[in-house]
Amino acid sequence: xxxxxxxxxxxxxxxxxxxxxxxxxxxxxxxxxxxxxxxxxxxxxxxxxxxxxxxxxxxxxxxxxxxxxxxxxxxxxxxxxxxxxxxxxxxxxxxxxxxxxxxxxxxxx
Ligand SMILES: [Zn+2]
Numbered sequence: 001x002x003x004x005x006x007x008x009x010x011x012x013x014x015x016x017x018x019x020x021x022x023x024x025x026x027x028x029x030x031x032x033x034x035x036x037x038x039x040x041x042x043x044x045x046x047x048x049x050x051x052x053x054x055x056x057x058x059x060x061x062x063x064x065x066x067x068x069x070x071x072x073x074x075x076x077x078x079x080x081x082x083x084x085x086x087x088x089x090x091x092x093x094x095x096x097x098x099x100x101x102x103x104x105x106x107x108x109x
Pocket of ligand 1 (some may be wrong): 011
């Protein structure tokens, strides 16, 4: 079972208390963008086997959104952090690199 610690209220919650919100750190494209950029924003998502950054909401708790970094293959959680960030904090990236040598943060435009 996936267990995440909500960074907003500090509660360690299993996935039945949470609701997934899809991929984190999406680049928003709206009016004025190209059709391809808008299509990718609406429909294109990462689906890695490995490290992934996701949005979660603590539905049966504080109700706040947050981000989680985890491995989709093993459910290993590298950390959670507030949703008001445009990229993972350095501490999360360091935790991933320590356990997944060769991993590096991709450049998300
Ligand atoms: Zn919470």
